Amino acid sequence: MNKIVKYGLLGAGSIVGIAVAGAAYIAATFNPNDYKEQIIQAVKENKQRTLHLDGDISLSFFPSLGANLGKVSLSEFKSEQPFAAIETARVSLALMPLLSKQVVVNEVLVSGLTATLIKYKDGTTNIDDLLGKDEKPKDSNQPVKFDIASVVIEKTNLTYRDEGMGSQYAIKDLNLKTGRIANGVPGKIDLSVGVQGNQPRLDITTQLKTTLTFDLDKQHYQLADMDLQVSGAALDISNLKLKASGDASANLAAQEYGANKFKLNATGTKVKDSFDVTLDAPALSMIKDKFSGDKLTLNARLDGAIGNIVAALSIPGLEGNAQSFKVGALTLVLDVKQAEQAFKVKLASPLSGNFEAKQFNLSNLTLAVTATGDKLPNKSVSSEMKGSMQADLLKESVQFNLAGGLLQSQIVAKVGVNGFANPAIRFDVDVDQFDADLYLPKKTGAKASEPEQALDLSGLRKLNLDGSLRIGQLKVANIKSSKVRLDVKARNGQVNVSPLSANLYQGSMNGSLSVNAQATPAIAINQKLTGINVAALTRDAADFDTLEGRGNVAMNLTMQGGTVSAMKKAMDGNMSLNLADGAIKGINIAKKLRDAQGMLGKAQTQSANQNEKTDFSELKASFKVNKGVAHNEDLSLKSPLLRLTGNGDINIGNDSMNYLAKATLAKTLEGQGGRDSVGGITVPVRVSGPFSDLKYTLDFGAMVNEAAKQKVEAKKEEIKTKVQDKLKDSLKGLFR
Numbered sequence: 257m258n259k260i261v262k263y264g265l266l267g268a269g270s271i272v273g274i275a276v277a278g279a280a281y282i283a284a285t286f287n288p289n290d291y292k293e294q295i296i297q298a299v300k301e302n303k304q305r306t307l308h309l310d311g312d313i314s315l316s317f318f319p320s321l322g323a324n325l326g327k328v329s330l331s332e333f334k335s336e337q338p339f340a341a342i343e344t345a346r347v348s349l350a351l352m353p354l355l356s357k358q359v360v361v362n363e364v365l366v367s368g369l370t371a372t373l374i375k376y377k378d379g380t381t382n383i384d385d386l387l388g389k390d391e392k393p394k395d396s397n398q399p400v401k402f403d404i405a406s407v408v409i410e411k412t413n414l415t416y417r418d419e420g421m422g423s424q425y426a427i428k429d430l431n432l433k434t435g436r437i438a439n440g441v442p443g444k445i446d447l448s449v450g451v452q453g454n455q456p457r458l459d460i461t462t463q464l465k466t467t468l469t470f471d472l473d474k475q476h477y478q479l480a481d482m483d484l485q486v487s488g489a490a491l492d493i494s495n496l497k498l499k500a501s502g503d504a505s506a507n508l509a510a511q512e513y514g515a516n517k518f519k520l521n522a523t524g525t526k527v528k529d530s531f532d533v534t535l536d537a538p539a540l541s542m543i544k545d546k547f548s549g550d551k552l553t554l555n556a557r558l559d560g561a562i563g564n565i566v567a568a569l570s571i572p573g574l575e576g577n578a579q580s581f582k583v584g585a586l587t588l589v590l591d592v593k594q595a596e597q598a599f600k601v602k603l604a605s606p607l608s609g610n611f612e613a614k615q616f617n618l619s620n621l622t623l624a625v626t627a628t629g630d631k632l633p634n635k636s637v638s639s640e641m642k643g644s645m646q647a648d649l650l651k652e653s654v655q656f657n658l659a660g661g662l663l664q665s666q667i668v669a670k671v672g673v674n675g676f677a678n679p680a681i682r683f684d685v686d687v688d689q690f691d692a693d694l695y696l697p698k699k700t701g702a703k704a705s706e707p708e709q710a711l712d713l714s715g716l717r718k719l720n721l722d723g724s725l726r727i728g729q730l731k732v733a734n735i736k737s738s739k740v741r742l743d744v745k746a747r748n749g750q751v752n753v754s755p756l757s758a759n760l761y762q763g764s765m766n767g768s769l770s771v772n773a774q775a776t777p778a779i780a781i782n783q784k785l786t787g788i789n790v791a792a793l794t795r796d797a798a799d800f801d802t803l804e805g806r807g808n809v810a811m812n813l814t815m816q817g818g819t820v821s822a823m824k825k826a827m828d829g830n831m832s833l834n835l836a837d838g839a840i841k842g843i844n845i846a847k848k849l850r851d852a853q854g855m856l857g858k859a860q861t862q863s864a865n866q867n868e869k870t871d872f873s874e875l876k877a878s879f880k881v882n883k884g885v886a887h888n889e890d891l892s893l894k895s896p897l898l899r900l901t902g903n904g905d906i907n908i909g910n911d912s913m914n915y916l917a918k919a920t921l922a923k924t925l926e927g928q929g930g931r932d933s934v935g936g937i938t939v940p941v942r943v944s945g946p947f948s949d950l951k952y953t954l955d956f957g958a959m960v961n962e963a964a965k966q967k968v969e970a971k972k973e974e975i976k977t978k979v980q981d982k983l984k985d986s987l988k989g990l991f992r
Contacts, residue, residue, distance in 0.1 A: 288313040299330075303385060306331040311344065322348030322362070333385050343368025343411070361404040369412040377420040403438040421650075423455035434468075442469045442480070455677070460488035460496065478505040583607040586618070597629025605645075614649035621645055623658070633694045637663060652676045665690045675720075683723030692732040708819045713749075713773035721746040734796045736760065749774040756783070762806065763787030778816040779823065785809040790835060802950075805838020805875060813881060825884040825909030832878040839869040840893075843941075843952045871895050884909030897921060904943075913950070917941045 292309045299307040311326010329341035344367045350360035374382040412430035417423075428450040435444035447464040466482040484500040586607040592599040602624045609616035624640045641660035647653070656671040665687050672682040727740040737760040745752045754768035767783035785793075791804040813829035816822075847868070874894045879886040886906040893900035904915030920938045942953040 288315055304334050305339070305385075306336060321350075322346065332382055338372075339382065340369070340371035342366065342370075363406055363408075364404060365408045366412065367408075367410050369409070370414070372415040372417070375416075375418045375420065379420070403436070403441075404434075405436055407432060407434040407437065421455065423453065425451065425453040425458070427451055437468070439470065439472055442467045456490065458488075458490050460486050460490055462486050476505070479503065580610055581608065596631060597627060600626045616647045616649075618645040621658070623660075625662070633664065639663060641667065663690070663695070678718065678720060680720040681723070683721075683725070685723070685725045687725070687727045689729035690727055690731075692730070693734060708821055710818050711777050711820065711823075713771065713777045716746065716751055716771065716773035717749040719746040719749075719751070721751075730758070735793070736796065737765075760785075761789040761793045763789065776816055776818060777823075778814065780814045782812045783810070790838070802841050803835075803838065804841065804869070805835030805872070807833075807835035807838075807875075809833055821909070827881050827884045827908055829881050830879060831881065831886060833876065835872075835875040837873060838875060839871045840875075841869045843868050843870060870898065870900075872898075872900075879906070881908070888915075891917065893917075900941075902941075910946075911948070912946045913943060915943045917943065 289312060292313070296307045296309065299305055308329040309326075311328065312324075313326070314324040315322070323346070325342070325345045327341075327343055328345070330339050331337060332339045344365075346363060346365040348362040350362055372382075376382075409430060409432040412427070414427040414430070416425045430449045431447070433444075433446045437443045445464065445466050445468050448462070450461045452459050463485045464483070466484075467480045468477070469480065470477045480503050482501055482504065484498075486496065486498040488496055490496055584606060586603075586605055588601075588603040590599070590601040592601075603621070605618040605621040607616065607618055620642075621644055622640065622642050625638070627637045628635060639661035641658045641662055643656065643658035643660075645657075646655045652675050654673040656669065658671075659668045660666070666689075667685065667687050669685045670683065671685075674680045674682075722745050723743075725740075725742045725744065728738065730737050730740045737758040740758040742753050742756055749772060751771040751773065752768070753770070755766060756769050757766040758764070763786050765783055765785045765788075767781070769783075770780045772778040786808050787806060788809060789806050790809070791801065794803060795801050809832070811829065811831045813827055813831070815824070815827045817824075817826050870893075872893045872895045874892070876890070876892045877888050878890055879888050881887075884907065886908055887904075888906070889903045891900065891902040899920045900917050902915060902917030904913070904917075906913045906915070917940070918938050919941050939954055943950055944953070945951045
């Protein structure tokens with residue numbers, strides 16, 4: 257027995273010695289650089305690519321099997337354009353474990369790798385020829401196990417370009433260092449990389465340190481003590497700083513992700529406060545090529561600038577594959593709690609689609625919204641809408657069809673969105689009634705020292721909108737209207753509303769409105785109001801109760817400015833007024849003239865008195881507006897007892913007026929003494945001051961001059977009559 261062992265050991269030693277001697281001989285005599293041309297030619301013939309081996313190739317055989325490569329580059333398929341290049345690479349394998357089909361890698365080092373991956377418009381890529389899709393892998397009953405002592409990847413830059421989508425991504429300065437990577441063995445990971453992209457916009461730098469443990473048999477992966485830091489810009493968020501820490505796991509066999517503890521903190525220009533995200537375990541079921549029918553759930557919690565948000569997503573009954581799938585009842589619930597109000601949104605619908613075509617259909621959509629808060633009507637608003645949604649992500653198109661209640665209104669809406677970066681929105685919406693004042697902030701008296709807020713119309717500059725809105729009953733800014741119609745077109749900061757029509761205050765309005773939001777905001781309005789009850793309109797619109805009557809108002813105005821005040825002071829255009837059977841409130845001119853005997857030779861000024869008014873059967877006026885001042889020359893007011901003409905200015909920019917009217921009583925009017933004392937006399941009436949405190953001045957001194965002229969004219973007529981009578985008598989005597 258001892259001899260057998262002895263001879264066995266001697267035989268084994270001899271074999272090892274021969275193997276070592278053979279390896280030493282090969283290492284000493286074999287130079288792989290002598291075969292560069294054959295290698296290059298073989299690649300050219302088999303792959304139709306050009307291989308450049310500019311560096312030295314060196315091999316090692318013992319105690320590990322390894323290779324060192326110098327500078328290497330490979331061209332594109334059937335082209336001399338570069339596809340990938342590497343500065344240096346080194347791989348070494350432990351020799352003895354290979355005999356039992358165990359791959360133990362001592363070291364993997366790659367430095368200076370650059371490569372460009374392209375997906376063409378037809379769906380093919382520039383590496384299809386390298387993937388060998390037609391080659392079937394050989395079956396092996398005994399799996400190969402591997403064990404890597406360390407991996408070092410440094411100074412690596414990779415580019416991906418999708419010509420169909422127009423997207424491009426770049427991985428810059430990738431550096432990766434690992435500890436041991438083996439089945440069931442925790443291994444350290446130290447990664448730093450920069451990522452840039454255009455769809456969505458990305459320019460971030462990432463650093464990750466963690467410990468990776470995996471089980472290939474059970475397809476289980478775990479990250480422990482994770483420390484992730486991201487900085488840069490993403491989407492519309494600049495100065496982004498994101499930190500994540502904790503433990504996470506994934507079980508691909510069970511199609512689950514989980515997190516025993518996970519914390520995410522982010523800040524940025526658009527993220528005004530930091531927020532935390534926590535995931536429950538198991539949190540997310542993984543969707544593979546074929547679904548198992550398991551339920552997918554996701555729970556997330558966000559705390560930040562927009563409030564506290566709790567989201568729950570449930571997708572039971574997954575069926576299908578990447579080409580075609582359907583979900584029995586997708587449910588998404590959002591709870592948003594803010595300082596002054598709270599919202600709960602629930603979306604439910606069957607879901608079907610195609611992952612490869614990126615097409616999705618919510619065929620029976622229900623959207624329920626409940627809002628609570630002290631500033632809401634009755635402190636609570638509940639509504640529900642039903643309809644459908646279709647999305648084609650490749651064409652960047654989404655279509656909505658919805659009907660039901662929203663914000664105490666009944667709505668039927670068709671909305672289409674095309675393009676996600678610069679969305680073009682098309683809509684057709686019917687609303688039964690809407691009271692906007694219930695949701696607008698209440699008016700508060702602004703402090704005198706508080707500066708006026710600038711108009712911010714920047715949100716209109718990227719708006720691409722085309723559609724029609726119809727509202728049965730509308731109340732906004734206390735103005736009430738019905739049968740409202742707005743056809744809106746908006747693009748490149750130019751918004752045109754035509755027609756802008758409605759029924760309001762026993763009449764109607766029809767016209768157009770345009771807004772230019774580029775540079776300094778500009779507004780143009782062209783409107784004709786027909787048969788309007790002016791008193792009701794001005795009371796509701798501006799709490800201005802000075803004019804009564806019903807008739808027509810026309811305006812064609814333009815204005816420009818950074819604030820409302822600036823716009824009023826820059827107003828240009830024209831206006832006209834044609835009213836019937838009304839009154840001017842604040843003064844009774846006819847009564848003042850009847851009582852004028854005691855004021856002859858004097859001027860009387862009074863503030864507006866809402867208990868007095870001057871009635872008219874007809875009122876007409878036209879205005880030319882220049883730099884916020886409306887000038888009139890043709891005022892005409894008529895009544896059975898009074899005629900009024902005038903001219904002057906209404907300063908819209910400063911909310912004041914300076915106007916001179918000339919009032920004439922009818923000659924048939926009798927004074928207090930029963931005699932025609934002031935009939936036919938014209939009295940100047942000046943209206944001046946701010947709108948909030950108008951002053952009326954009647955110049956009775958001018959009235960005296962007018963009365964004297966009338967007396968002189970009357971005496972002339974009297975003398976003329978007497979002379980004529982005497983002449984007639986003389987003629988009669990002569991003919992006798």
